Amino acid sequence: MRHSIFLAILLSSIGLLSCTKKTTLEYGLKLEETIRINLLSEPPSIDWHKGTDTTSALVTENIMDGLTEYDYSSSELPTHGALATELTPSNKAKTWTITLRKGVKWSDGVEFTAQHVIDGWERLLNPKTAAEYAYFLYTIKNAKGYSEGKIKDFSQVGVKINDKGQLVVELEQPQSYFPYLLTHHSTFPIRKDIVEKFGDKWTDPANIVTLGAYKVKIWEHDKNLVLERNEDYWGEKAKVKNILAYMINEYSTALNLFDSGKLDFQQSLPSRELAKLRTKPGYRQTPIFSIYYYGFNVRKPPFDNVKVRKAFAQAIDRKQITELINGGQVPLSSWIPVGMFGYEAERGLKFDPEAAAKLLDEAGYKDRSKLPSIKLGFNSNEDHQRIAENVQAQLKKNLGVSVELRNEEWKVYLNSLKTDPPNMYRMGWVGDYPDPDNFMNLMTSYSENNKTGWKNAEYDKYIQEGASIVNRDQRKAVYSKAQALMTEQEVPVFPVYSSVTQNMISERVQNFPLNAMNRFPLKGVSLK
């Protein structure tokens, strides 16, 4: 009896509560003033010098501004001034003079000055901050030494304020794409006094001081984050007053919420649902500057032999793979991703099974059983698995070669790549800035990310040269040569595809600037 009374109360209260449809959202936000989006996780850190992931970046880039920002109206994403009004290179792009915007105020009313930029850079490079992105400014004179703790005095680092109040930045090497680095959150200015006052807790909504188009209003950890329009913003003010971000780890959960009208924008969609979602009006597919590739471990046979590498690279039809995963990815034979400055569709080795078989014969493996056993490594993930199985089948069919698949948990896999990479290994790269240097640099002999063991002095020279040229045509020619050398002659890698992102946007949201850097600048977004 007691149970049934309890049950009756329970059910009737549920009934009453679920009948009333909510007109206001969480925290009393009004629906007509709010964009509701999903975050893929709790932001690990909205301290812009320390955050390294896309979720944290989504927040920091809306609450802060850099000296420059992307021009999202152009697909190649050039930069224009944000907190800086003018950036002038001199001495062949080795010195940069930066004029800062006047009249910008932090959210506590303090005026923004050049010192805040220097404070930010000092903090990023300071060994005590232990920032993963410190290398972003290693290009500045003596910055690396300061970060390593070898130089104790920051005044020796190549950044000064001149008598006109401009920043003068002295670089180690000429760097034509320097303005791009200033779009990145790791180079944003900071209020040192606030950080010192509150310590680790300075990013709490009550403490944080910012100057972007939005301010952090509420941060309920592991649950919700609310951003509110900054009414004192220096530029054009954000069109929508609030952003309500739900932290949802599971893509299909977010999709359920989107389908029931509780989300206005969903980033990242479950890959199994893409075929169905593609037919819906809210579906958006955007090419991004990101690549998926297999690396060859050139330290060990058989891939120490360039002919074998070439044979494998020509024995795999990339189109089969992109059709298999069916997310709109574009087959890529070159190294620079589709749509980026310097991209050449015809670069790289194309699918040619006959040439591949011949090359493998020439390499001394006419009898395929003489090939050493080949392991193909990837981190445990459904999509990587499907791709690896397809590659395995194609190699069997086109070359008569058996490869063994080996998958490992992500961190174990990263450890294997560091210590003893499998003969072929899967990897990806997401661009930090939309410049070919960010991708081409990966395969230099001195890059930590080059796990192939391939080292080529000529290639290194091209990359250093490419970084120093300001003239676009000349740069393009250098990268073209470098790409030819790597993807056609030496072939330490097999690029597979250039990535895309898939998102859902509801009908009430307009002007959502989906872009190749997969950034989410929300200030220009409006509601119908």
Place this chain on the structure above:
Amino acid sequence: MQKIETWLGWAAIGIFSILVLMSFLDYQIYPAMWWGAGLFYLGYFVYLVISKRMISYVIKRLFEGVIVIFLIATMTFGLLRLLPGGPFDSEKALAPEIKANIEAKYNLNASVPEQYANYMMGLMRGDLGESYKYLGRDASDIIAETLPKSIQLGIYALIVSYLIGIPLGLMAASNHGTKWDSASMIFAISGVSLPSFLIAPIFIIIFSFWLGWFEPALWDGPAYYVLPMVILGIRPAAVIARLTRSSVLEVIRSDFIRTARAKGLEERVILYKHVLRNSLIPVLTLSGPLVAGILTGSFVIEQIFAIPGMAKHLITSVTNRDYPLILSCTLLFSVILVVANILTDLLIAAVDPRVKMGE
């Protein structure tokens, strides 16, 4: 004496029910109420311990618990250092000097015994360390913020499982051998064998998309609580149903029930007053492991419904190699298990007059 005990027992159940109902209906529960309830329960258990003469037993169990937790902490620490891949390995490889800065900051450049000593010293002081993933947040902060939601979900699910499981088991047993018996046992078997990641989407489609009764995800009020708690409660409900059924069957066949029947007592009275009471003791025994199981097993549900609980940290802290958070989660669940088992022993002593420890 007996009377006070009964009254205290009912008060304990009453306070619990009120708190659960208030939290379910999203009424604000003031800290004073938590403190009051906490003090009451502490007093109740102290009373139980003393009146049942279980002091030495409880002390012994607590002492054992401390040793178990110390061993778990040590083993987890050791296993983590054996696990390949470190907390700061990522797709973008770090330059050696940056890695050195990070390791220095978190004291990871010290020798393993030194790190172990530091960790244990911290543990003694109640300092669980700062998360490597969620920068600037202590592992204890993360737990303090997420654990209440997991407990909330767990308690709702537990109540659901008792509300479904006990009547079902009772029905099956009292209609032993009929189609009702088979029907409820079919439910029980499917409840145990159907995984929640299958039940959840089906329930979401039916109750959220078709009927529109409940919300498909998030954690913001009764309409959000119902689906996850029911789905999480189904498996334990099935276990409880089976256990209740076999236990009731056993009691029904016992001598004192035959006597009651011979006395001509009404079947309903026999069933509710005599059989049910005595057959619930094994079910209660199961509660301790069940609570721990529900709390740790809610990972899938928390993921599917985007519930801001801590079960996801149990898994993601490992994939992130967030050492302080892994250790904290592991320790926390060990503590919950140890405490839940001790409390269950106490509860059994409270309801079962045959149990008298320490005599």
